[in-house]
Amino acid sequence: MDINKWRIVNPAGSKRVIVTKELPGEQWLNILKSAGCRVEIFSSVELLTVEDIRKAIGSNCDGAIGQLTETWGNELFSALKSAGGRVYSNYAVGFNNIDLDSATSNGIPVGNTPGVLTETTAEMAVALTFAAARRTGESERYLRAGKYKGWLPDLFLGELLWRKTAGIIGAGRIGAAYARMMMEGHKMNVIYYDPNRNRALENYADEYSGFLMNHHEAPVTCRQSETLEELLQLADVVSIHTVLAESTHHLINAERLALMKNNAVLINTSRGPVIDEAALVDHCRRNPDFRAGLDVFEEEPALKPGLKDLENVVIVPHIASATIWTRQGMATLAASNVAAVLTGYPVWNRPDITAFLEADPPKAAPSILNAKDLELNIYIE
Numbered sequence: 001m002d003i004n005k006w007r008i009v010n011p012a013g014s015k016r017v018i019v020t021k022e023l024p025g026e027q028w029l030n031i032l033k034s035a036g037c038r039v040e041i042f043s044s045v046e047l048l049t050v051e052d053i054r055k056a057i058g059s060n061c062d063g064a065i066g067q068l069t070e071t072w073g074n075e076l077f078s079a080l081k082s083a084g085g086r087v088y089s090n091y092a093v094g095f096n097n098i099d100l101d102s103a104t105s106n107g108i109p110v111g112n113t114p115g116v117l118t119e120t121t122a123e124m125a126v127a128l129t130f131a132a133a134r135r136t137g138e139s140e141r142y143l144r145a146g147k148y149k150g151w152l153p154d155l156f157l158g159e160l161l162w163r164k165t166a167g168i169i170g171a172g173r174i175g176a177a178y179a180r181m182m183m184e185g186h187k188m189n190v191i192y193y194d195p196n197r198n199r200a201l202e203n204y205a206d207e208y209s210g211f212l213m214n215h216h217e218a219p220v221t222c223r224q225s226e227t228l229e230e231l232l233q234l235a236d237v238v239s240i241h242t243v244l245a246e247s248t249h250h251l252i253n254a255e256r257l258a259l260m261k262n263n264a265v266l267i268n269t270s271r272g273p274v275i276d277e278a279a280l281v282d283h284c285r286r287n288p289d290f291r292a293g294l295d296v297f298e299e300e301p302a303l304k305p306g307l308k309d310l311e312n313v314v315i316v317p318h319i320a321s322a323t324i325w326t327r328q329g330m331a332t333l334a335a336s337n338v339a340a341v342l343t344g345y346p347v348w349n350r351p352d353i354t355a356f357l358e359a360d361p362p363k364a365a366p367s368i369l370n371a372k373d374l375e376l377n378i379y380i381e
């Protein structure tokens with residue numbers, strides 16, 4: 001690690017906070033500066049190792065903002081604790097890179113950034129869906145290679161998704177936003193697989209169906225699937241929005257891929273290891289009409305052998321949340337988590353975090369994952 005790559009903001013600040021990557025926007029820095037923090041930012045695209053981060057924590061560090069590319073386990077949380085650290089925030093909504101139990105046993109509150117990725121990530125899932133179904137990557141490569149000699153009746157025939165069935169694995173915030181986009185935009189029926197029933201989504205579909213029928217159009221349907229297998233067999237598009245946990249590792253494997261329609265589309269904007277990527281490569285090779293759109297990969301940034309050579313797979317480098325508004329919002333939430341805990345504020349008590357993006361935000365930490373286990377105070381109005 002090159003020590004010269006650390007940029008220091010507000011050097012006279014009394015609380016030392018390390019941030020392992022430059023973050024977009026200015027608001028997050030203002031939040032930390034107003035909380036009296038000296039902010040040290042690693043200003044390089046180079047990925048830091050656990051050892052690099054341990055060195056950066058040093059013997060005096062009040063808080064840290066880290067990335068999903070880093071492994072925050074006992075080594076880092078105990079180093080942070082020994083350095084006088086009181087808080088960590090992930091610059092991500094996902095937290096599979098964090099050992100929450102270690103953080104809790106070291107008494108370190110862990111923040112994340114929910115609520116600002118929802119529509120942005122769902123939009124990328126939609127973009128990948130149509131890129132895969134309508135073969136945009138493949139046809140663009142063909143055009144750029146100078147192979148286009150004129151319009152043909154059968155040039156790059158793809159799949160029409162209008163009025164077909166979208167299968168959603170994980171109907172939380174992002175999955176439900178994707179479902180609504182596919183229902184409203186493309187009149188798709190929705191079937192979702194989630195241990196929790198999403199009645200709000202089902203009611204939304206009912207009300208939207210009422211609207212459609214008033215306009216003399218056929219309604220849409222939305223229901224929870226009994227089993228993942230049923231969803232895979234019925235859906236024309238399957239979009240994955242589940243968290244990565246032991247129970248979802250390789251949830252989509254060779255056997256389950258074999259249940260899907262030959263011309264189905266599989267989308268993943270959650271975490272790579274939810275799909276057995278080697279099995280997917282094999283499946284796409286043997287089923288040229290099957291299509292996949294992937295934002296995340298099993299061993300990111302590496303791709304499984306053969307993946308990038310498949311014409312029926314669209315791949316982008318983990319950019320589903322990459323809009324300016326979202327990435328600045330994530331920075332604001334991560335900084336607010338750190339600043340609030342260092343200031344002694346309680347933890348926000350509801351899922352809607354939009355108030356933290358306004359000019360006069362609540363005096364609270366927007367999202368602390370282990371607040372209950374650490375028995376932190378909860379915000380009361």
Ligand code: DGY
Nearest residue numbers: 091092093094320321
């Ligand atoms: C997250 O926040 O978990 C996303 O994967 C970042 O894009």
